[in-house]
Amino acid sequence: MKISFIINGKNETLEVDGNTPLLWAIRDVLDLKGTKFGCGKAACGACTIHVDGQQVRSCSYPVKYAEGKKITTIEGLSNGSELHAVQQAWEEFVVPQCGYCQPGFIMSTAALLKQIPNPTDEDIDNAIINVCRCGTYYRMRKAIHRAAEIQAEFISSSSVNADK
Amino acid sequence: MTLQSNANKNPKSSSRRKFLIRGSIGTIGVLALGTYVFRNPLRRTVLEMAETLVPPYSGSGTEANLWFEITNENSIILHSPKVEMGQGTFTGLAQIVADEMEVNMNQVMVKAAATDTGIVDGMSTGGSLSIAQLFQPLREMAATMRLMIHQEAAGLLGVAVEAVSISNGVFSGGGKNLTYAEVASKIKEWKLPETPELKPISSYKYVGKPVKRIDQLAKIKGEPVFGMDASLPNMLHATVIRPEHVGATLKSVDTTNAISMPGVVKIIEQEGWVGIIANSFPEALAAKRKVKVEWEKSKEWTEEGIRDLLKVGNGNKMITQKEGATIDSDDPNATIYEFTSPIGAHAQMEPNGAVASVKDGKATVILSTQVIGITQKQVAEALGLEPENVNIICTYLGGGFGRRLNTSHAVQAAIMSREVGRPVKYFFTRKEEFQNDTFRPPTHHIMKGRLTENGSLEHLEHHYASGDVAINSVLMPAAMHSVLGTDVGAMRGGNIMYNAIPNYRAVQWHTTLPFATSWWRSLGLLANTFAIESFIDEMSIKAERNPVEFRLEMLSNDEKGERIKNVIQKAVAMTDFHSDVSNNRAMGLAASIDAGSPCAHVVEVSVTDQKIKVEKVTCVLDCGFAVNPDQVKAQCEGSIIMGISAVLHEKMTLKDGRLYPIIYGAYDMALMKDAPKEIDVHLIQGVDIPLPVGEPPLGPIGAAIGNAVRRITGKRLTDLPLKL
Numbered sequence: 084m085k086i087s088f089i090i091n092g093k094n095e096t097l098e099v100d101g102n103t104p105l106l107w108a109i110r111d112v113l114d115l116k117g118t119k120f121g122c123g124k125a126a127c128g129a130c131t132i133h134v135d136g137q138q139v140r141s142c143s144y145p146v147k148y149a150e151g152k153k154i155t156t157i158e159g160l161s162n163g164s165e166l167h168a169v170q171q172a173w174e175e176f177v178v179p180q181c182g183y184c185q186p187g188f189i190m191s192t193a194a195l196l197k198q199i200p201n202p203t204d205e206d207i208d209n210a211i212i213n214v215c216r217c218g219t220y221y222r223m224r225k226a227i228h229r230a231a232e233i234q235a236e237f238i239s240s241s242s243v244n245a246d247k
Numbered sequence: 248m249t250l251q252s253n254a255n256k257n258p259k260s261s262s263r264r265k266f267l268i269r270g271s272i273g274t275i276g277v278l279a280l281g282t283y284v285f286r287n288p289l290r291r292t293v294l295e296m297a298e299t300l301v302p303p304y305s306g307s308g309t310e311a312n313l314w315f316e317i318t319n320e321n322s323i324i325l326h327s328p329k330v331e332m333g334q335g336t337f338t339g340l341a342q343i344v345a346d347e348m349e350v351n352m353n354q355v356m357v358k359a360a361a362t363d364t365g366i367v368d369g370m371s372t373g374g375s376l377s378i379a380q381l382f383q384p385l386r387e388m389a390a391t392m393r394l395m396i397h398q399e400a401a402g403l404l405g406v407a408v409e410a411v412s413i414s415n416g417v418f419s420g421g422g423k424n425l426t427y428a429e430v431a432s433k434i435k436e437w438k439l440p441e442t443p444e445l446k447p448i449s450s451y452k453y454v455g456k457p458v459k460r461i462d463q464l465a466k467i468k469g470e471p472v473f474g475m476d477a478s479l480p481n482m483l484h485a486t487v488i489r490p491e492h493v494g495a496t497l498k499s500v501d502t503t504n505a506i507s508m509p510g511v512v513k514i515i516e517q518e519g520w521v522g523i524i525a526n527s528f529p530e531a532l533a534a535k536r537k538v539k540v541e542w543e544k545s546k547e548w549t550e551e552g553i554r555d556l557l558k559v560g561n562g563n564k565m566i567t568q569k570e571g572a573t574i575d576s577d578d579p580n581a582t583i584y585e586f587t588s589p590i591g592a593h594a595q596m597e598p599n600g601a602v603a604s605v606k607d608g609k610a611t612v613i614l615s616t617q618v619i620g621i622t623q624k625q626v627a628e629a630l631g632l633e634p635e636n637v638n639i640i641c642t643y644l645g646g647g648f649g650r651r652l653n654t655s656h657a658v659q660a661a662i663m664s665r666e667v668g669r670p671v672k673y674f675f676t677r678k679e680e681f682q683n684d685t686f687r688p689p690t691h692h693i694m695k696g697r698l699t700e701n702g703s704l705e706h707l708e709h710h711y712a713s714g715d716v717a718i719n720s721v722l723m724p725a726a727m728h729s730v731l732g733t734d735v736g737a738m739r740g741g742n743i744m745y746n747a748i749p750n751y752r753a754v755q756w757h758t759t760l761p762f763a764t765s766w767w768r769s770l771g772l773l774a775n776t777f778a779i780e781s782f783i784d785e786m787s788i789k790a791e792r793n794p795v796e797f798r799l800e801m802l803s804n805d806e807k808g809e810r811i812k813n814v815i816q817k818a819v820a821m822t823d824f825h826s827d828v829s830n831n832r833a834m835g836l837a838a839s840i841d842a843g844s845p846c847a848h849v850v851e852v853s854v855t856d857q858k859i860k861v862e863k864v865t866c867v868l869d870c871g872f873a874v875n876p877d878q879v880k881a882q883c884e885g886s887i888i889m890g891i892s893a894v895l896h897e898k899m900t901l902k903d904g905r906l907y908p909i910i911y912g913a914y915d916m917a918l919m920k921d922a923p924k925e926i927d928v929h930l931i932q933g934v935d936i937p938l939p940v941g942e943p944p945l946g947p948i949g950a951a952i953g954n955a956v957r958r959i960t961g962k963r964l965t966d967l968p969l970k971l
Contacts, residue, residue: 100509103529111484111527116476117469119645121596122677126911129596157469170467177459177877180885181333182466183473183596183645208920214911216596216646217333218888220922222881 088149090115091159101147105139106130108146109156117157117186121214128213131187131194132156138194157186160193168237169193172230173223180217188213192227200238201231314365315344315392321416321426322354325385326365329377330617331357331462332647333885334941335878336377338460340385342453342874347389347446350416350427352453357461359619363638367619371652371722373766375842375939378874382937391442398440400430448872448935457877462643471643474615477602479670483512484528485663486535487656487673488521489683492904494761495542497521505537514538515666522663524671532676547904548761553590558691559710562758565733568742571750574695574706581706582789584694584782588774588967590899590906591687591767592680592914597645600674603660605630610637610661615644616654621721629658630665648889649766652722653685678909686899686906687767688714688737688760692778702790704801707748709779712756713737713771714764722766733757736765740772740946743779744811744840745801762906768886769945772841773893777967780837780950785963794826794836794954795819810869810933811838811845817929818847818867828959831855832862835955839946842939845869848887848947850923852955857971859956861891863925864948871938873930880928883944887926890948892917894967 087096090113097112104123109115109132118141121129125140132141133155160167166174169192179185188211195202195210202210207227215223314326325344331337337357344355360367393413400418401408403425411420418425448455465471490496500521502514510530515522521538525531546552555561574581601614603626610630616622619639627634644651656675664671675683690713697706716736717723723735734757743751767773787797798815802808815838818824824834831854838847851863866883873879896915899906908914953964960971 100529103527107527107529110476114478116472119473119596120475120598120674122911124677124910126677126913127596161468166467173467174459174463177463177881179333179460179463179466180335180881181596181644181646182462182471185466186469189467189469204924211919214594214596214916214918216594216648216889216916218885218892218917218922219881220888220917220919221884221924221926224919224922224924 084147086146086150088152088154090154091156097146099146101145103146104142105132105144105146105149106141109141115156115158119183119186121184121187127184127187128191129184129187131190131213133190133194136194136197138191157190160189167193168233169196169226169230171233172226175229176222176226178219178222178226180219184213184215188215188223192230195227196231196234200234202227314360315388317427317431319428321428322356323348323350323416323427324356324358326360327357328360328366328368329381330359330372330619330641330644330647332372332615332617332644332651334377334882335460335875336372337462338458338878339378339874340381341461342456342458343382343385344389346451346454347386348393348416349413352458352461354416355461359641361638361640362619362623367639369620370618371621372617372647373649373652375941375943378937379939382874386445387442390445391440394440394443395438396427396430398438399434400425403430403433454874455872456875458875460878473597473645474600474602474613474642475597475645475674477613477642478672479602479604479613482602482670482672483524483526483667484531485522485524485660485671485673486528486531486676487659488523488535488538488540489679490542491682492542492544493548493901493906494546495544498541498543501539504539505534508534508537510534513667515663517659517662520659522659522666522673524663524667544904546761548901549904550901553689553760553901554691557689557712557714557758557760559693559712559756561712562756565755565757566752567733567738567755568751568753570746570752572706573750573752574697574708578697580697582696582698582786584785584963584965586692586694586778586781586965588690588777589897590689590764591893591897592684592899593646593648593650593767594680594911594914594916595646595648595650598675598677598680599651599654599656600672601654601657601660602670602672603657603664604670605661605665606668608632608636611640612637612657612661613640613642614654614657615651616641616657617644617647617649617651618654618721622654622657625655626657626661630661648768649770650685652720652766653763677911681899681909681914682906685763685765688716688764690737690771690774692774694778694782696782696786698786698790702792704745704748704786705750707743707745707751709741709743709753709775710756711737711741711754711771711775711778712758714758714760716764716766716770718757719759720765736770739770740775740779740839740841745783745798746803746808747801768889769841769942772839772942772946773890773949774967776837776839776946777894777949777953780839780947781953781963781965784835784837784950784954784957788957795824798838807840811840813931813933814838814845814847814867814869817931818849818865821867821927821929822849822865824849826958831959833955833958835951835953835958837947837950837954839943841943841946844871844938844940844943845933846943846946848944848951850948850951850955852952852959854956854959854971859895859952859969859971860921861895861923861952863927864923865927865929866944867929867931868940868944869931869933869938870940870943871934871936872932874937876930879930879940882941883928884926886942886944887948888917888922890945891921891923891952894949894952894969896921896968898968
């Protein structure tokens with residue numbers, strides 16, 4: 084069937100089986116490889132993307148449900164050359180090791196900060212339930228708090244500018 | 248133009264080397280230095296090496312082993328014989344290149360060498376050895392390269408060598424500038440200098456500093472290509488049927504209902520496996536469900552069956568350490584404890600797989616692997632090709648942890664490609680990863696000890712049983728086993744480090760299990776140290792002694808003993824270590840030495856509603872010289888969290904003859920909520936060369952946690968994962 088959606092700001096129309104997981108449409112049809120396959124059962128979070136601003140595990144999300152929606156993947160998270168607050172914080176704390184799970188964590192964190200701009204440790208424990216085998220959780224937690232700060236600074240400086 | 252040296256047999260040599268020049272597309276010059284030949288040591292040396300030393304970098308054995316390219320943009324590309332699986336090796340190598348060649352960090356790129364475009368490690372990337380092995384050869388190579396081009400630059404600039412300065416990859420002299428690229432492109436005949444004296448480490452700008460990872464920005468943006476992301480034009484997608492049952496073999500296959508499924512291109516039946524090749528991965532997977540398979544099951548393996556097989560007293564016995572007398576089996580003053588560890592899965596995030604293209608007698612395989620050279624041989628042999636007609640290209644690895652020391656599935660991808668005449672991509676489902684892993688073997692330990700009247704240990708014995716780690720691995724030819732007599736992988740951490748005890752011994756019992764077991768980050772170290780250091784702690788309690796003093800007096804006064812004492816004392820000082828319990832919270836201490844790197848952890852643990860939580864870990868590691876202290880710390884943090892996951896959470900079990908669980912979540916692993924919020928890593932430089940880093944911190948974690956739990960609850964936990 085024909086499916087149309089907006090992905091990273093771009094209109095796409097695909098001819099695929101509607102039950103195909105969105106992950107494979109993104110990776111193998113649209114050739115966006117930043118979204119990873121980890122388990123295929125929504126159990127690890129490596130495939131996390133945003134659909135209409137909500138975090139979704141794309142390996143278990145049939146592509147037909149994406150019809151007419153707005154999708155963001157890791158490739159579309161940054162604003163042009165300016166990294167997203169979460170990516171900036173990740174860079175500051177040198178979080179990635181092997182890097183495979185990191186796009187999923189970054190997308191999950193970006194979604195968390197939209198919902199809870201200044202998460203507590205408990206919020207982080209409850210919301211960030213992806214799997215990282217290299218064990219980068221310790222630096223990630225610090226980076227998540229830092230991302231919240233960067234985001235707050237950005238919002239306050241934007242609102243100051245808006246007031247002028 | 249490409250330069251390549253012939254083999255140089257002397258590992259410490261800085262003598263003149265002979266270079267060959269050959270063409271290369273898009274690059275100007277490549278240089279490589281001599282091979283650091285691995286000399287097959289005698290049994291004793293190997294056993295010592297497994298305990299303490301860094302074996303010399305082995306290279307390919309026949310060819311030059313390190314490559315540089317200089318691009319027209321004046322950047323340097325190092326084709327690394329070691330791969331990047333998260334351990335930060337590429338960053339460390341780039342730091343060395345930048346410093347010795349006088350270029351900026353952003354002018355250096357590091358790529359994993361492919362068999363066609365560089366020299367790969369003939370053995371593996373593993374054992375925490377990459378930086379330890381390459382530090383000296385890479386410094387020498389980079390320094391020689393710099394001097395050679397420096398001398399040529401002087402000629403081109405028309406000034407004396409001494410009058411040419413170099414900065415940021417630009418040679419200046421006589422009022423003119425030339426880049427590396429410009430000099431290299433003008434050279435007609437290379438004159439190879441003696442390897443110059445290396446810069447003192449203190450003068451390095453990047454080496455020894457917490458430089459940011461060179462791959463991190465790309466990883467944060469989701470850009471790097473992993474094996475799973477590789478593709479080739481006109482590629483098909485495949486999946487393979489593997490046994491769910493331990494020890495099952497393929498009996499019969501009926502593909503009637505599968506072959507007509509949408510998108511299916513071909514189904515092939517091979518010795519022991521079936522490959523389903525389709526236009527897309529979901530189509531291949533759907534067709535796979537329609538294949539009817541009958542399996543031949545010799546035996547329904549159970550948890551108890553494995554435990555009966557794997558125990559001290561069963562299998563192949565080898566005394567790996569012996570000093571003084573043994574404890575009589577009926578000694579009434581002996582204390583005896585038993586410990587166990589379960590089957591562990593690698594659970595690396597990127598599934599195994601490969602993209603293969605086989606055509607016109609040539610094969611290309613793209614994958615994540617720790618054994619590029621070995622995979623080349625396996626594919627060549629299976630396809631009846633000469634190894635030089637098989638190109639293995641290694642991508643970034645989505646985790647290694649030893650799992651990718653067995654990448655024989657490259658052969659299956661290559662066979663499927665040959666059968667359809669098109670490139671084929673194939674990878675494991677997560678269920679297949681869990682059921683067909685090369686697991687961390689379960690272990691069984693019996694600790695025996697006897698105290699003197701004044702509370703010192705006078706006897707200590709570690710008897711341990713393990714499945715295969717090194718034995719039956721592609722890295723250890725079968726012939727080596729009779730030479731070694733023991734599984735050197737299972738032996739890691741198995742020997743007693745308390746050499747001041749008058750009587751001690753370690754005895755290994757080896758059994759090959761009915762499912763594959765192999766290398767898992769730190770090998771035997773995790774379970775062996777858990778048993779030994781839990782027992783030591785218990786003996787200190789029995790002796791009513793302070794666990795720190797109790798340990799220190801059993802360590803010898805030689806260099807090794809002093810380095811172990813040093814990490815323990817530092818960890819104790821950093822934490823004000825004490826044995827008190829307050830609010831169901833207490834500290835636990837443990838130490839180990841692995842591959843020459845001593846490590847001590849002090850953990851703070853809380854117990855709430857019978858649940859064990861690690862609140863803080865203080866880690867002191869003597870890793871020698873740290874090329875990148877920040878990334879050494881990252882390895883410590885990662886080891887600690889992976890260790891917490893293994894000792895508090897993870898366990899594979901046999902049920903109905905199959906290994907379970909088959910998915911994350913059910914395979915309980917440490918998540919964000921389980922990781923300590925505080926990890927304080929302190930590095931000590933006990934020697935002036937880089938030592939292994941990525942595995943040693945896994946050693947003490949299990950016992951340190953168990954020792955804290957003992958303080959809080961009074962219970963000595965003896966089985967991993969630790970549960971109250």
